[in-house]
Amino acid sequence: MSLALLPQGKATISFPSSSTYEGVVVQGSAHGEGKFVWSAPADWPPDKKFRKEYSGWFDRGSLTSKGKKSLYVLNKDIYQGEFEDGRAHGKGTFLWEDGRYFIGEFVNGKVHGEGKLVYPDGKEQQGRFEPCTAYWYKPLNIPPRFWPGNPIELKIFTDLLETEGWK
Missing domain, CATH: 2.20.110 (Histone H3 K4-specific methyltransferase SET7/9 N-terminal domain)
Structure with missing residues (x-):
């Protein structure tokens, strides 16, 4: 897939599971600062509150925050x-x-x-x-890449960034 077709910039992404990602996307991957919120598992009791989230740093889709x-x-x-x-x-x-x-x-x-x-x-x-x-x-x-064809929905997409690729 051409890099031109991959999402770039600040994005809010909703997944069919109701999980969400909000943050920077570079070449179709979470990269830089962002937040991923997981939805409750299907077998989670409906009367019990569920919270699972990560706020921090991503490196090409991986939760990595060395030194941060x-x-x-x-x-x-x-x-x-x-x-x-x-x-x-x-x-x-x-x-x-x-x-x-x-x-x-x-x-x-x-x-x-x-x-x-x-x-x-x-x-x-x-x-x-x-x-x-x-x-x-x-x-x-988290899903390593976000791009058209994946079973996701790009809800909001703004502030496009220019990039010269991974450094």
């Missing part, structure tokens, strides 16, 4: 920090709904490295944390 803070919210759990390939990776803070929080290093979506875990009662554990057997969350995925 991004925010990920899943219902009442919150992660703020660096991402790589859709996973918490680098320095970050994770706050659980029950009031616990961890400040430190993450590797491939797991707590791993130097950090501090603080419990709701104020007790702390500080030091080097080894990865546990459970992932924090599976990698966060």
